[in-house]
Amino acid sequence: MDTAGRIDGMSLYTPGEVAQRTGLSLDTLRYYERIGLLDGVDRTPGGRRQYSDGDLGWLGILRCLRETGMPIQRMLQFAELCRDDDTITDRIALLEQHDQSVREQIAMLQAQRTHLRGKIDYYRAIG
Amino acid sequence: MDTAGRIDGMSLYTPGEVAQRTGLSLDTLRYYERIGLLDGVDRTPGGRRQYSDGDLGWLGILRCLRETGMPIQRMLQFAELCRDDDTITDRIALLEQHDQSVREQIAMLQAQRTHLRGKIDYYRAIG
DNA sequence: CTGTTACCTGGAGCGCACTCCAGGTCAAGG
DNA sequence: CCTTGACCTGGAGTGCGCTCCAGGTAACAG
Numbered sequence: 001m002d003t004a005g006r007i008d009g010m011s012l013y014t015p016g017e018v019a020q021r022t023g024l025s026l027d028t029l030r031y032y033e034r035i036g037l038l039d040g041v042d043r044t045p046g047g048r049r050q051y052s053d054g055d056l057g058w059l060g061i062l063r064c065l066r067e068t069g070m071p072i073q074r075m076l077q078f079a080e081l082c083r084d085d086d087t088i089t090d091r092i093a094l095l096e097q098h099d100q101s102v103r104e105q106i107a108m109l110q111a112q113r114t115h116l117r118g119k120i121d122y123y124r125a126i127g
Numbered sequence: 128m129d130t131a132g133r134i135d136g137m138s139l140y141t142p143g144e145v146a147q148r149t150g151l152s153l154d155t156l157r158y159y160e161r162i163g164l165l166d167g168v169d170r171t172p173g174g175r176r177q178y179s180d181g182d183l184g185w186l187g188i189l190r191c192l193r194e195t196g197m198p199i200q201r202m203l204q205f206a207e208l209c210r211d212d213d214t215i216t217d218r219i220a221l222l223e224q225h226d227q228s229v230r231e232q233i234a235m236l237q238a239q240r241t242h243l244r245g246k247i248d249y250y251r252a253i254g
Numbered sequence: 255c256t257g258t259t260a261c262c263t264g265g266a267g268c269g270c271a272c273t274c275c276a277g278g279t280c281a282a283g284g
Numbered sequence: 285c286c287t288t289g290a291c292c293t294g295g296a297g298t299g300c301g302c303t304c305c306a307g308g309t310a311a312c313a314g
Contacts, residue, residue, distance in 0.1 A: 099240065
């Protein structure tokens with residue numbers, strides 16, 4: 001079988017599979033769990049991790065937040081919020097704030113890219 | 128006077144002024160000089176740095192490259208190229224390559240932002 | 255001349271986000 | 285049963301890009 005297990009449309013994934021699917025390293029996966037970004041990961045009787053579809057979804061969000069430059073500390077705050085059901089407003093606030101930061105990053109990159117292209121054009125002109 | 132000196136439309140700037148104008152810290156300015164990203168900075172008889180307009184322009188490029196995620200090592204390569212006159216083609220190649228990386232960064236951020244907005248919308252729906 | 259502020263140097267230290275390691279365990283294939 | 289490879293743990297180490305520090309000097313205001 002391709003995956004570590006399957007019941008009722010739900011799948012279980014080995015650490016290796018998760019690493020491949022998420023693009024995170026095994027070490028990073030363990031690291032995230034250690035610091036509390038990811039908890040409740042199931043284990044086989046022998047002690048090996050078995051990630052669920054839910055874990056995979058959560059890792060997708062974590063990856064999204066990291067790749068867009070959210071510091072781990074902030075991600076921990078978000079993870080903390082997600083442990084409590086009635087924090088939806090706070091979660092939205094946190095994500096909106098981050099979205100703003102992402103918009104700013106994009107704007108900054110676009111502005112600097114203009115600078116960069118200007119420099120390239122200059123070199124092309126004198127080259 | 129506002130600036131550290133002025134002859135013939137060219138200005139000289141104190142470290143403090145440069146820090147303010149470029150947004151780089153004094154320590155970073157010294158660090159860049161130490162590692163060879165910036166050389167030939169003038170000194171007063173007493174040993175204080177006097178940055179020229181040329182230095183400011185160069186620092187602008189350095190800042191552009193850093194803010195768009197170029198590693199220091201690569202910036203050193205670029206600085207090295209800029210010490211030799213007949214490397215225009217190489218400089219263009221390096222900058223084009225970096226521009227590509229910037230485009231990819233922007234695309235990635237935009238894609239992740241879509242993910243992020245989706246999550247926010249989901250929270251708004253259930254909130 | 256004196257005080258204050260900005261600047262100088264070499265070198266150590268820091269925060270972040272992993273990444274690697276040693277020494278061991280589990281589980282599937284043959 | 286034995287081998288092999290993926291996985292386990294706690295803890296140490298790494299690379300990057302600064303940032304801070306101590307002890308000292310320059311320059312300018314009053």
